[in-house]
Amino acid sequence: MILERRGAGALLTFTVLFTLSACGLLAFSGGAFDIGVAAYGLGAALLLILTYGIFSVVFRHIDRLTLVLCFFLVSIGLVLLVRLDMEVALKQLIMLAIGIGLMFATIAVIKAVKDFGKLNYVFMIASFGLLAFAYLFGDAVGGARNWVSIGGVSFQPSEISKVLFVVISAYFFAKKRHKFASVMYALYVGACVILLVLSNDLGAVLLYAATFLIVFFAGTGRTGLTLLGVGVAGAGAVASYYIVPHVKTRVMIWRDPWIYYHNQGYQIVQGLMAIAAGGAFGAGLGLGYPEAIPVNTSDYIYAVICEEFGIIFGIIVILLYLVFIVRGMIIARNATSRFDALLVFGATCMLSLQSFIIIAGVIKLIPLTGITLPFISAGGSSLIACLVLVGIIEGVAVKNGKRDEKDVVDAGGEVI
Amino acid sequence: MKNVLRRNINVLLVVFIILFVALIGYLWFVTSTYGERWFVTPYNPRIQNMQTTVNAGDIYDRAGRALLYTKGGEREYISDKGRRTAVSHIVGDGFGLTYGAQTNFAKYLYGFDKNAFSRIEDLVSGNERQGSDIVLTIDAKLSEAALDALGDNRGAIVVMNYETGEILASVSSPNFDPKDMSLFLDGGGESELVNRAFVGLYPPGSIFKLVTAAAMIENDLTDFTANCEGSVVIGGQEIACWDVHGDIDLAGAISHSCNVYFAKAADVVGVREINETAQAFLFNKQLLTGDVIMGTSVYEMTTDETNAAWSAIGQYHDLITPLHACMIAAGIANDGVMMAPKLLLEVVDGETVTYTLKPTTAATPMDDTSLLKQMMLDCVQNGTGSNAAIDGYIIGGKTGTAEIAGDEENAEHAWFIGFVQDEQHPIAIAVIIERAGSGGSNAAPAARKVLAAALDIGY
Numbered sequence A: 001m002i003l004e005r006r007g008a009g010a011l012l013t014f015t016v017l018f019t020l021s022a023c024g025l026l027a028f029s030g031g032a033f034d035i036g037v038a039a040y041g042l043g044a045a046l047l048l049i050l051t052y053g054i055f056s057v058v059f060r061h062i063d064r065l066t067l068v069l070c071f072f073l074v075s076i077g078l079v080l081l082v083r084l085d086m087e088v089a090l091k092q093l094i095m096l097a098i099g100i101g102l103m104f105a106t107i108a109v110i111k112a113v114k115d116f117g118k119l120n121y122v123f124m125i126a127s128f129g130l131l132a133f134a135y136l137f138g139d140a141v142g143g144a145r146n147w148v149s150i151g152g153v154s155f156q157p158s159e160i161s162k163v164l165f166v167v168i169s170a171y172f173f174a175k176k177r178h179k180f181a182s183v184m185y186a187l188y189v190g191a192c193v194i195l196l197v198l199s200n201d202l203g204a205v206l207l208y209a210a211t212f213l214i215v216f217f218a219g220t221g222r223t224g225l226t227l228l229g230v231g232v233a234g235a236g237a238v239a240s241y242y243i244v245p246h247v248k249t250r251v252m253i254w255r256d257p258w259i260y261y262h263n264q265g266y267q268i269v270q271g272l273m274a275i276a277a278g279g280a281f282g283a284g285l286g287l288g289y290p291e292a293i294p295v296n297t298s299d300y301i302y303a304v305i306c307e308e309f310g311i312i313f314g315i316i317v318i319l320l321y322l323v324f325i326v327r328g329m330i331i332a333r334n335a336t337s338r339f340d341a342l343l344v345f346g347a348t349c350m351l352s353l354q355s356f357i358i359i360a361g362v363i364k365l366i367p368l369t370g371i372t373l374p375f376i377s378a379g380g381s382s383l384i385a386c387l388v389l390v391g392i393i394e395g396v397a398v399k400n401g402k403r404d405e406k407d408v409v410d411a412g413g414e415v416i
Numbered sequence B: 001m002k003n004v005l006r007r008n009i010n011v012l013l014v015v016f017i018i019l020f021v022a023l024i025g026y027l028w029f030v031t032s033t034y035g036e037r038w039f040v041t042p043y044n045p046r047i048q049n050m051q052t053t054v055n056a057g058d059i060y061d062r063a064g065r066a067l068l069y070t071k072g073g074e075r076e077y078i079s080d081k082g083r084r085t086a087v088s089h090i091v092g093d094g095f096g097l098t099y100g101a102q103t104n105f106a107k108y109l110y111g112f113d114k115n116a117f118s119r120i121e122d123l124v125s126g127n128e129r130q131g132s133d134i135v136l137t138i139d140a141k142l143s144e145a146a147l148d149a150l151g152d153n154r155g156a157i158v159v160m161n162y163e164t165g166e167i168l169a170s171v172s173s174p175n176f177d178p179k180d181m182s183l184f185l186d187g188g189g190e191s192e193l194v195n196r197a198f199v200g201l202y203p204p205g206s207i208f209k210l211v212t213a214a215a216m217i218e219n220d221l222t223d224f225t226a227n228c229e230g231s232v233v234i235g236g237q238e239i240a241c242w243d244v245h246g247d248i249d250l251a252g253a254i255s256h257s258c259n260v261y262f263a264k265a266a267d268v269v270g271v272r273e274i275n276e277t278a279q280a281f282l283f284n285k286q287l288l289t290g291d292v293i294m295g296t297s298v299y300e301m302t303t304d305e306t307n308a309a310w311s312a313i314g315q316y317h318d319l320i321t322p323l324h325a326c327m328i329a330a331g332i333a334n335d336g337v338m339m340a341p342k343l344l345l346e347v348v349d350g351e352t353v354t355y356t357l358k359p360t361t362a363a364t365p366m367d368d369t370s371l372l373k374q375m376m377l378d379c380v381q382n383g384t385g386s387n388a389a390i391d392g393y394i395i396g397g398k399t400g401t402a403e404i405a406g407d408e409e410n411a412e413h414a415w416f417i418g419f420v421q422d423e424q425h426p427i428a429i430a431v432i433i434e435r436a437g438s439g440g441s442n443a444a445p446a447a448r449k450v451l452a453a454a455l456d457i458g459y
């Protein structure tokens, strides 16, 4: 435990140094010293230190490494956004502050509740309603209709909905539910996937479907049925290739983006060129040419990471996500109830899958589906959703810690 | 129950670890294999962008002649128009319209190869960013001689060192003047920007007989003889020979380029075996090693006996690039080791040499090419390639006269591929002249001129 705390402390120190030095470099790069950029770095570093301090005092048993890992990934995003677009970066910092507040609230709630009980039906309606709302009134951005704008503030309902999806799924697989409940849940999952397909939000379809199957497997342990589900999903994917023109285009671009360079393949080719331009060690912060990549602040930010920080750093980022997964799974295994275990498990899977889907899409391992890179991509809804999911994980970690402490104290020990 | 859940979580954790490790492995593999290729496309806006912010390096030929240099912040081509156009496909243009050295080696010219630290040092110290100079393997003078040998014809000539794979000259006609690209920037022009030598796909015609002969050697069928009566009917279709050769063996058939012999041999060797040998000689293979972007040559296996016979004599759907044709001659001359084509001799950053050419092997199609070599020497001494002979040197070669599918009226493409058998002068050549007629009387003399020029310079 001491060792873990030291590790977290070291990583936090590194995160702060990284943010400060990167912003310092960017402040100098314009020729004259840009005080705004330096102030931004200082502000971001202070916010992270303050959050870490408050969280570790208020929630003594929080998993610090998970928290700091998430901070480091966030700081990579902030630095790159400052470099790409200061306006977006400022918005992201504000969203980070809000997200941290919501994460705090989430930890407090998760710590206190057992499994939300009948409230899950309300969640189901809310979650489905959000997706339906996006489908009916949303604006299409990048081919997918998943943006909603209310009173000048635009957000992605599917991001909020996915947090609820994790909670609801954990509830339904925590124990054997009545027939009615199971039917309701099945209808809910099906309806969500259909709505997302209709909205052309392929990334979200993949994310929801895969998360469902994984939680289903973990919760029920029925390998046969899970594989059947994978088969059905696969068949659905193949069918959609023939039915939905959007899907067919994506697959064709994936197979050879270069021949579609002047139209649909442009984005992926620009991404590949950026990754290649960086080489193993990167062009250096501020020295690449990521301006050429479309959506470089959100979906394609991984290409910017590779261009400016290099492929080795890109690999480190993947490894950090992997460490995050391992931490999440450990917390899930130690959970005090099945609901808690599945909750953490679902949240971890959702974040891991999301990072896998977008990174693999950008490097052309799988067809590209528009989705954000957790913690790093710009986008308020996405960042907040990710932080709330971390809140869920941390909430359960706090519960676990309390139980462990009680066990130790009961046995006559003392917790340092 | 709780334990089952834990077990399931463990299983999925393993799945996730596998997924992410695969992601890392793929990223590493794909960037190390294709990264260079991704970067050097003319589409890459980074290259255009860097032209305004970096003092680009100079480009020299192997003899140290400047081909393109930066002077007072401006990019200057050499003033001699003949030389400038002779190397235009190799040097490329400054607008990203062609795959020349300016695009291909942009990494060095614009300093992308320097690491982040030295670049940040430049940035902080306020130094002007400076790219590296590059030295190409080509000889500008030899290139001029090669272009001259093509005359007013369309076509391409490639000369390479068969021991190292260094391309000594590569010209493509018609060409363009990099100093004045206005026509092409407006979307005009015909095929001047296409580097026929590297990406032009031509029917190989009789030069493909070398591959068929190699397949016969590999399958111990060198004893096969045939009777040439001037033509043969296979599968109801007549395949004509350009002469009546009578009883003829493998060596004679190569030397005299007998169509009937190889058309009959196709069935004896079998398309599967020919295909295997063709693949060993890099047909149907995308070559990723080396410094050049080249087209992929084609040999299509067919079960139709007529088409199989046509494909054995380099017709049907067979296609080859002049560079690949040169590599085949080079591979035979180099005892079955095909070297990867190289264009970049050195990279010089200020005073420091940061890169020097290291020869690499592209393929080893045969263990023993002595028989093929002998046949090619015969071809120049007594056969169709006699126009390529040079006094005092031992030259081997093979002519080709490729018919153009669906085009009965116009003349055929003239081919000659060959080599100098001499340890002091390890050079191979490929010549194609479009619609010039017979390879022996049109391509072979051009090859002789270019080889003589190369020998004269001392290669």
Ligand SMILES: [Zn+2]
Residues within 6 Å of the ligand: B228, B230, B241, B242, B243, B244, B245, B246, B257, B258, B259, B260, B261
């Ligand atoms: Zn004959």
